[in-house]
Amino acid sequence: MLNLLVWLGVLAPFFYIIYGIVQLTFLGNIFYFGPEPGQYILEWMGQSALAMLFATLMISSAHRLWALPIVRYRRRLGVGTFFYALGHLLAFAVFILGLDLTLLVQEIIKRPYILVGMTALVLLALLAVTSLHTLKRRLAYRWIQLHRLVYWVAGLGVLHYVWQIRDGYFLFDFYLLLLVLLLAERVKAKKVFNPFAGRKTTY
Amino acid sequence: MLIKSSPAIKESSVTDESVYLNRRQFMQGSLAAASLLAVPFSPFANAIEGDALKFVKTSYGKNDVPAPFEVITGYNNFYEFGTDKTDPKKYQGQLKTNPWNIRVTGMAEKTGSFHLEDILNQNPLEERIYRLRCVEAWSMVIPWVGFPLEKLLAQFKPQASAKYVAFETLEDAKQFPGQRSAFSSIPWPYQEGLRMDEAMNELSFMAVGLYGKSLYTQNGAPIRLVVPWKYGFKSIKSIVGIHFTDKQPATTWNRIAPSEYGFYANVNPQVDHPRWSQSSERRLPSGLFDVKRIKTEMFNGYAEQVAHLYQGMDLRRNY
Numbered sequence: 350m351l352n353l354l355v356w357l358g359v360l361a362p363f364f365y366i367i368y369g370i371v372q373l374t375f376l377g378n379i380f381y382f383g384p385e386p387g388q389y390i391l392e393w394m395g396q397s398a399l400a401m402l403f404a405t406l407m408i409s410s411a412h413r414l415w416a417l418p419i420v421r422y423r424r425r426l427g428v429g430t431f432f433y434a435l436g437h438l439l440a441f442a443v444f445i446l447g448l449d450l451t452l453l454v455q456e457i458i459k460r461p462y463i464l465v466g467m468t469a470l471v472l473l474a475l476l477a478v479t480s481l482h483t484l485k486r487r488l489a490y491r492w493i494q495l496h497r498l499v500y501w502v503a504g505l506g507v508l509h510y511v512w513q514i515r516d517g518y519f520l521f522d523f524y525l526l527l528l529v530l531l532l533a534e535r536v537k538a539k540k541v542f543n544p545f546a547g548r549k550t551t552y
Numbered sequence: 553m554l555i556k557s558s559p560a561i562k563e564s565s566v567t568d569e570s571v572y573l574n575r576r577q578f579m580q581g582s583l584a585a586a587s588l589l590a591v592p593f594s595p596f597a598n599a600i601e602g603d604a605l606k607f608v609k610t611s612y613g614k615n616d617v618p619a620p621f622e623v624i625t626g627y628n629n630f631y632e633f634g635t636d637k638t639d640p641k642k643y644q645g646q647l648k649t650n651p652w653n654i655r656v657t658g659m660a661e662k663t664g665s666f667h668l669e670d671i672l673n674q675n676p677l678e679e680r681i682y683r684l685r686c687v688e689a690w691s692m693v694i695p696w697v698g699f700p701l702e703k704l705l706a707q708f709k710p711q712a713s714a715k716y717v718a719f720e721t722l723e724d725a726k727q728f729p730g731q732r733s734a735f736s737s738i739p740w741p742y743q744e745g746l747r748m749d750e751a752m753n754e755l756s757f758m759a760v761g762l763y764g765k766s767l768y769t770q771n772g773a774p775i776r777l778v779v780p781w782k783y784g785f786k787s788i789k790s791i792v793g794i795h796f797t798d799k800q801p802a803t804t805w806n807r808i809a810p811s812e813y814g815f816y817a818n819v820n821p822q823v824d825h826p827r828w829s830q831s832s833e834r835r836l837p838s839g840l841f842d843v844k845r846i847k848t849e850m851f852n853g854y855a856e857q858v859a860h861l862y863q864g865m866d867l868r869r870n871y
């Protein structure tokens with residue numbers, strides 16, 4: 350039951366986009382996503398990625414704090430984060446830039462906030478690939494070290510987000526506060542013995 | 553080019569005959585309006601948004617295709633109502649646009665508080681189809697109804713020493729949800745300004761309607777500025793204050809982020825916004841796969857009418 354709900358949660362933002370695209374391309378509802386559907390999808394995908402990223406981090410903290418049996422869903426949310434971030438980049442390249450790749454490269458180099466987003470996305474890709482079970486086992490302790498980067502991704506994601514805001518800081522304030530709380534928890538988390546490292550560490 | 557460009561209006565011309573005539577009409581009109589006070593009637597007093605207006609068509613923008621009405625009235629940057637482009641339409645009902653007064657202050661002979669109807673009664677309306685280029689790199693074609701700003705300002709007899717004119721939007725947190733927001737960094741009220749010669753340019757326009765109807769609140773009812781060669785944020789909405797001054801007035805976005813939004817804010821494809829390129833724009837409405845990305849033109853394509861205003865100026869520094 351919970352399993353199904355988590356699947357729905359991860360996929361709902363994607364289904365919504367598909368539903369909207371069907372509405373505006375096939376059902377004549379041309380302004381379903383407003384007069385700039387590409388921009389709408391771009392923002393929706395970015396917000397979904399950020400929300401899912403923070404859900405992932407909250408699972409880690411909840412796991413450490415209360416040993417809730419939800420850590421098994423963390424991987425799904427993490428991969429979901431990457432999926433939406435990739436969709437966000439694709440929306441930018443296809444709907445906003447009209448697949449003009451030189452323009453894309455130009456934008457990535459010229460706009461610091463996009464460079465920050467790109468960095469976050471590259472890190473996310475690394476994390477998504479290494480979340481494959483075989484790789485995870487092979488990497489062992491280094492997997493844990495590597496996946497700590499997710500906190501950097503969160504920091505970069507929030508920076509990327511606030512950098513493009515013109516006004517309206519509610520969500521930014523919310524994510525910033527959440528990030529501070531999650532980091533504090535992470536830093537204060539109880540260390541346990543790790544057989545691979547041969548010393549105590551935080552999972 | 554369909555639009556004839558008229559010579560620059562010099563300071564001395566503030567008192568030329570046509571304006572003088574205008575002034576007389578203004579005073580006559582005020583008298584007429586005063587006499588009407590007994591009978592509460594005025595073509596605008598009872599106007600609600602969407603009422604059909606009487607106006608003449610002009611050749612401005614004859615070749616441009618206006619965006620659909622629902623796009624123009626449903627996709628707005630009007631942060632007084634919220635930062636989402638759908639917020640203005642959602643919350644527009646909270647603003648009461650009637651009755652409406654405009655306070656005129658500063659270096660002019662006729663200052664004070666004016667009823668909107670009294671101002672409107674002086675000015676026959678015309679339709680002008682203008683391109684609106686937002687600083688966010690999208691644009692729309694809008695068929696405005698209104699009258700030249702020059703005519704409005706002349707009614708107040710600006711003094712020769714007035715080099716700038718500043719405008720202010722209503723500040724009232726009770727009516728504007730965006731002004732109540734604790735998460736906004738905007739110092740209300742919203743303020744904008746023009747150099748006097750810019751304001752007197754033939755293109756500068758006061759809009760009270762679009763698509764032949766009086767303005768919807770989300771578009772800046774009951775009266776707003778339209779300066780089509782500048783980024784959209786210069787075209788201040790729901791104006792309650794006009795101030796004549798000899799100093800360059802503070803403008804809101806410039807105060808928030810001076811490196812991103814200048815006082816002039818002329819549409820200029822060569823000067824990028826620090827966070828995005830201004831060399832092209834998305835013409836709205838745009839489809840999902842056919843993004844109408846077009847090249848942005850210098851002064852939004854109005855160079856013929858306005859380029860002379862900036863001769864000898866470094867537009868890279870005066871962005």
Ligand code: HEM
Binds near residue numbers: 392437467468
């Ligand atoms: C190559 C990588 C990326 C590119 C090119 C990119 C590009 C963009 C662009 C162009 C915008 C819109 C700015 C505007 O409309 O002014 C944006 C907004 C945003 N991006 Fe990214 N981004 C990238 C990566 C990311 C990542 C990894 C995340 C999240 C983890 C993210 C989250 C967001 C969010 C939340 C917004 C704000 C959307 C809104 O306006 O509500 N982006 N990004």
